[in-house]
Ligand SMILES: Nc1ncnc2c1ncn2[C@@H]1O[C@H](COP(=O)(O)OP(=O)(O)OP(=O)(O)O)[C@@H](O)[C@H]1O
């Protein structure tokens with residue numbers, strides 16, 4: 414039994430969501446909340462008929478299993494066609510995957526999972542063929558809330574599958590972590606990122622690629638038209654994240670903005686253009702601050718103003734929500750600025766926490782937000798991207814320890 418594992422972080426978007434799908438710049442950073450995937454590759458059984466592919470999703474608390482023979486029959490494939498090149502999922506293959514999913518009873522209340530399941534079946538069978546195995550997924554991220562859970566799912570899944578295929582290798586440990594997690598070299602990260610993007614396409618429809626890029630490479634990045642610039646940030650900004658717990662779906666929100674853009678093309682082009690300028694300014698402030706060319710309070714004031722402007726433009730795009738407005742009003746009472754992060758429509762909101770804000774005030778803000786039944790997270794911004802654990806990692810009850 415071969416065991417390996419991977420973990421990939423969620424993200425926040427400081428500026429530019431939605432507009433980035435239409436070619437504007439955006440700024441995003443990894444956060445220290447992870448999705449972990451572990452994989453046990455089973456030996457090819459003597460009893461062919463008993464071989465299965467199992468998926469254990471810890472967060473929704475559901476397990477799925479497919480006989481390998483059935484996968485071969487429906488997908489008309491056995492061998493993986495080569496993991497070194499990421500390929501898109503063809504409409505025919507997506508239709509075959511949908512047939513495999515119809516054979517499972519997914520509870521109506523959890524039907525949103527089917528997009529993630531399709532991405533899983535596509536990535537697994539494309540990278541490893543129809544080999545028997547057991548994949549376990551667990552996550553710190555709220556699903557469907559704007560913190561990039563779909564990207565962390567696709568990146569950690571691609572990472573573990575490519576490691577098992579022997580295509581991606583670990584390059585060394587992470588100091589102080591002691592958990593067996595290791596970093597991955599640049600070329601391998603590029604390959605993981607390309608596969609994860611194909612998975613995101615199944616979940617999102619038309620992703621810009623920013624979420625999988627920041628989850629793969631970590632750190633803080635500027636992203637524009639598929640081009641990624643690493644932002645050096647010596648003094649990472651402090652953000653409070655509030656999950657409104659209002660469920661939404663990125664694919665539908667992205668499609669809604671595109672429809673508005675086709676109805677009002679000139680007006681929306683101006684909105685996207687304004688967002689582009691905001692993101693460019695945010696990225697240069699982050700870099701100036703890293704070079705100590707700007708005082709921290711002045712940096713925070715500028716960022717707060719830009720976040721406020723970006724939120725106004727996201728309202729113009731039609732992706733705010735009454736729960737988001739409640740967070741904005743609540744934090745404004747404490748003179749704090751907030752904006753939605755990710756696709757909006759509910760989900761998570763970012764609040765900039767100035768360095769000078771006392772812990773006492775911060776705790777009051779959190780208490781007031783939580784009195785609305787929202788859930789707050791204090792996160793570290795700008796950390797590592799994908800990490801893998803290859804042999805030597807112990808596997809216990811589905812968790813890598
Ligand atoms: N841990 C997980 N287990 C199973 N499926 C998951 C997991 N994480 C994400 N998914 C899949 O991703 C979908 C959520 O993706 P979606 O893009 O709508 O939200 P998000 O990625 O959390 O937010 P955003 O795209 O705005 O950052 C879920 O409905 C599910 O299909």
Ligand SMILES: C[C@@](O)(CCO)CC(=O)[O-]
Nearest residue numbers: 430431620621622755756
């Ligand atoms: C809404 C969006 O801009 C960010 C979602 O985190 C979609 C995308 O860029 O793929």
Ligand SMILES: [Mg+2]
Nearest residue numbers: 561563564663
């Ligand atoms: Mg997503």
